[in-house]
Amino acid sequence: MAQEFEKGARMVLAMPAAMPFPERGLPEDAVLDAVRDRLADDPYETAKNFGISYVGPPHPIAAKAARVAAETVFVDWARDMFPGTYRLEKEAVRMMGSLLGASAPAGFITTGGTESNMSAVRLARDLGRKSDPEIVMPETAHFSFRLAAELFGVRIRYVPVDDELRPDMSEVDRLITPSTVALICSAPEGHLGVLDPVEEFSRVAERTGLYLHVDAAFGGFILPFMRDLGYEIPPFDFRLPGVRSMMTDGHKLGMLPVATGFFIVRDVADLQALPTEETLIHTLSSTKPGASAAAAWAVLRHLGRDGYRRVVRDVLDVVRIVRQGVERIDGLRLVVPPLITVVNVTSDTLDVERVYQGLRRRGWGTTFGQVRGRPHIRLSIHPHRDRAHAEGFVRALEESARDARGG
Ligand SMILES: Cc1ncc(COP(=O)(O)O)c(C=O)c1O
The missing domain is CATH 3.90.1150.10 (Aspartate Aminotransferase, domain 1)
Known part of the structure; x- marks a missing residue:
């Protein structure tokens, strides 16, 4: 059942004891000690924490590049003020898109997988122009799609999965309706790390003309290199003609600092569907530190394939x-x-x-x-x-x- 996949009781937002805004400042040492004191509550050393998808030091060059770019920002509307930072961001997107098999990829650096998946649902909705838009995805897909559905007024139709979390592809055609704007699948899903049959989804997308988005939060930074190393990896990326957009997270397996994701489209023309004349930006978050673009660019360029x-x-x-x-x-x-x-x-x-x-x-x-x-x-x-x-x-x-x- 879908509710098994990370759904639970409604949560109460936990808050610490009241803390009034301080009247007077404290010296630096005392402040840093207080920060350390609070961090001591965290139960795990970074190196012993296998519980979350992203902990650990990024590649050392990330911090060096971030220092070089410390006072820069990137955001669509201010691109003329920071053309160099913008270039770093877009070149990083192009490097990742090319790794994932796209010849002229476009897109943007996001704050991570949730924002990237939300960007995909919004774009598919705006391209699809249906009055009651729906998306079709395996019930194992990340909760960010449910968040996107809630925010963007999209209904989800779930493809059931078996005990080993493989989607029942015979259900997909039945779930597609005249309101469907996108198919979504994962490479791989995050619960057990099972690769969805992206090739089959791509065939359905080609046959129906539907938008297909692939969540490669984990896979984008490992599957291409596993393929290079001789592992048999089924096709999962832009090499499949039905794939219209992908995302991957630098902060999972890419050795990039936390809050670095990539949302990538095969064709820049698709981004024209976004109402940027109203919003001034293509993205869901606005001003971001140029340091994340510089760090991403630097790690990709330094490590290489x-x-x-x-x-x-x-x-x-x-x-x-x-x-x-x-x-x-x-x-x-x-x-x-x-x-x-x-x-x-x-x-x-x-x-x-x-x-x-x-x-x-x-x-x-x-x-x-x-x-x-x-x-x-x-x-x-x-x-x-x-x-x-x-x-x-x-x-x-x-x-x-x-x-x-x-x-
Ligand atoms: C498959 C998948 N997609 C998306 C996300 C969301 O990523 P983030 O936490 O960076 O928003 C995750 C998080 O673990 C994930 O496992």
């Missing part, structure tokens, strides 16, 4: 150690074999939540959830992790499983 291949080879080595560790531990098993860096652990005999709590007590961050009623621990392994992290995690997992067995 061969640098990223090395990064990917190393992170897949870390994944292999974790995967083999899980397979060795009595009572634990993988939910599905990991394709990329998302690893899921479950058990037919142990209380998985107790294993998760054991990891937490030992300082290792993961997430605990349910997929298809099956409890699982999810890890997202970042390129900044090494063998020592993987081995440390496996030891903690082994001990936590022993605790859960009551041993």
Whole structure:
């Protein structure tokens, strides 16, 4: 059921104790100590946090380039004031689009996957010009599409998925109606890291003329390099003729600072559908630091394809150690074999939540959830992790499983 995929009870916004605006300033040291004091509440060291899709230091050149561009900004309407920054942003988009198989890509740097996916839904709606627009997507698609649907007045029709989160493609035609403005799929989805059948979606898009957007939040910065390294990767990008837009996140597997995403269209003409005469910008967020464009440009240019291949080879080595560790531990098993860096652990005999709590007590961050009623621990392994992290995690997992067995 769709509600399994990250839906929950309505949340109350948690707030700390009241803090009035200070009358007098504090000296720098005291302020920094207070910042450190608050950060000490965060339970995990960065290197031990496998629970979130993006933690860890960006590539060191990112901070250097950000310093060089520290006082710049980029935003459509002020492009004439910062043409150099604008160029860095657009060249970074073009590098990423070309990696993803587009010959003349266009688009923009966003604050991340949520904004990129929202941009796609808005663009598809504006291109589609239907009175009650609908999108068709697997129920595993990221919640940002639900946010976009809410904000942009679009209805979602969900493609059901099986126990291993593969969409039932025989349902897609039935879900398409005269109101459909877009098909959406993921490369891969973020729960188990399962690649949607993008090729099949592309065929439907070609046959029906519908807009197809691919969420490659994770995949964009790893699948092209895995392909280079000889892994068999099904087509998932602009090489498929039906794909009209893609997104990928630099802050997941790209070694870019947090809040760097890319929204990329195959054809710049599509962006004409956006009412920029009213809004002055193509994007959903406005002024952004030029530092993110410079950092993105610098890391892509510095690492290049061969640098990223090395990064990917190393992170897949870390994944292999974790995967083999899980397979060795009595009572634990993988939910599905990991394709990329998302690893899921479950058990037919142990209380998985107790294993998760054991990891937490030992300082290792993961997430605990349910997929298809099956409890699982999810890890997202970042390129900044090494063998020592993987081995440390496996030891903690082994001990936590022993605790859960009551041993
Ligand atoms: C598949 C997928 N798409 C989009 C997003 C949203 O990315 P962000 O958190 O950068 O907004 C995520 C986040 O993990 C994701 O897994």
